[in-house]
Amino acid sequence: AKEFEAYFFKSMDGMGNLRPDVSCRATEHIEAQIALVQKLEQKGFTYKIEDDGMYFDTSKLPDYGKLNPQELSQLREGERIGVVVGKKNPTDFALWKFEKPGEDRQMSWPSPWSERGFPGWHIECSAMSMQYLGEQIDIHTGGIDHIPVHHSNEIAQSEAATGKVPFVRFWVHHNHLQVDGQKMSKSLGNFFTIDDVIERKFNPRALRLLFLQGQYRDQMNFTWESLVAVQTAYDRLARQVQSWGSEVAQLSPQAEKLRQAFFAALADDLKTAQAIATLWEMTKSELPVGEKLQLFREFDAVLQLGFENIQSVELSAEIQQLLQERDKARAEKNWQKADELREKLSDLGHMVADIKL
Known part of the structure; x- marks a missing residue:
């Protein structure tokens, strides 16, 4: 993971993107994620599916899915991770998953609900943003494919835990690159x-x-x-x-x-x-x-196009020659040739303005 992280930052640096003040890893914030699930449990928003995990009950939140322009009835259960037996509602989602017998996952942690388990897909984002940015944030970005599920679930678990609305003031969802x-x-x-x-x-x-x-x-x-x-x-x-x-x-x-x-x-x-x-x-x-x-x-x-340190340079021999030819054309009142040379200079990055003194 650190290899991909290093390559990501290398790519972003090359394109001139400023680095964030904090770059946090989900695996270093397990305690915060468990604490958030416990808070939701205490407020009555969770239920347990034996041998599977702790789930968020979306029926307990009247405005669940408010970010999603698609009708909730059109969301198909199991489209991403398969149908889960024991779910109360198709839109319910995992907060904490239990390790199944024989899985022996490389990344697994003890929790109040099982000896070995791991966070659901969404809880890490809420837990980490709350730790560093507070219970409500101004701007949240992401791909448009995150609107129906991931970001809708972030809103649900965050607003249910804190009671503060909105969790995010402005969503910036970018489209796909083909x-x-x-x-x-x-x-x-x-x-x-x-x-x-x-x-x-x-x-x-x-x-x-x-x-x-x-x-x-x-x-x-x-x-x-x-x-x-x-x-x-x-x-x-x-x-x-x-x-x-x-x-x-x-x-x-x-x-x-x-x-x-x-x-x-x-x-x-x-x-x-x-x-x-x-x-x-x-x-x-x-x-x-x-x-x-x-x-x-x-x-x-x-x-941030990378021109902050650019310096002025001497005009090349080619540019000087073109300028001399244009001056001659203007002196001879050959305006067509003067205009053509002006366009050629413009194409080479040099704008020419004729100023009357």
Whole structure:
């Protein structure tokens, strides 16, 4: 498990995700989980199935399943773990499971209900979040596949134990990521990791930019072709930021509008696609480079695209040559050629503004 944990953090670091203050392991919080089950037992929300485990009685909670838009009657018992004989209701779930004779599980602990057993699937999340974040939390994330069962059961056991509603103020459920229009799986040969991205010479932050161009609620389809396009845009953006130098400037009303648009998009259900569109609008604008740099630094403090330490660079011989050719074209009033050269410079990451002095 620690090997996968280390790889997870390595991948997240590469993509620019900040590490949490606390990264807790369920196996190190067994006592807290047992204590929470005991609390539910004392409040009358549990029952015991002999030779199986301690279960939560969902009929004792009138608003059970309130997170799930699907009718509870449509939930099919045993769809994930098989039908359990002795359950009072199809939606009841295990809080603590008993080790069966002869199982000899590697991870098993003593509890008030059996000599050897282990936590149910859901109890660890409530116990650990309560220990570190309190009995009610502001934001809880997870995949949309967790809405019908896992997150519904988290709400039930947490609110039943504490009596405080809501357990979570805001749920952020992200949709699935497909690869070439199919579910990612090893059997299909389309299961990729951050190492695959790096081996193909892509910057992990470019992958981050690709993901930011979609909203978390929307299903996204990954293709290597899409990453090629975003890597090109990422490199162009890097060159632009380098060309802006290091001196920021106070924002004009036009720049302030872009700033407000960017943060308004994020405040509106994390609409990152709109925020990225505002970033591109800013780079193509005629704002002075000092204002562009100031805006970009504010934007990238959120986006974490990896440009915080980028430095200005000398213009290459190619860029200098193109600038000279454009100056000549303008002097000769060859506006078509001047515009073509301006577009070529833009494609190479250099915006040219003609200013009358």
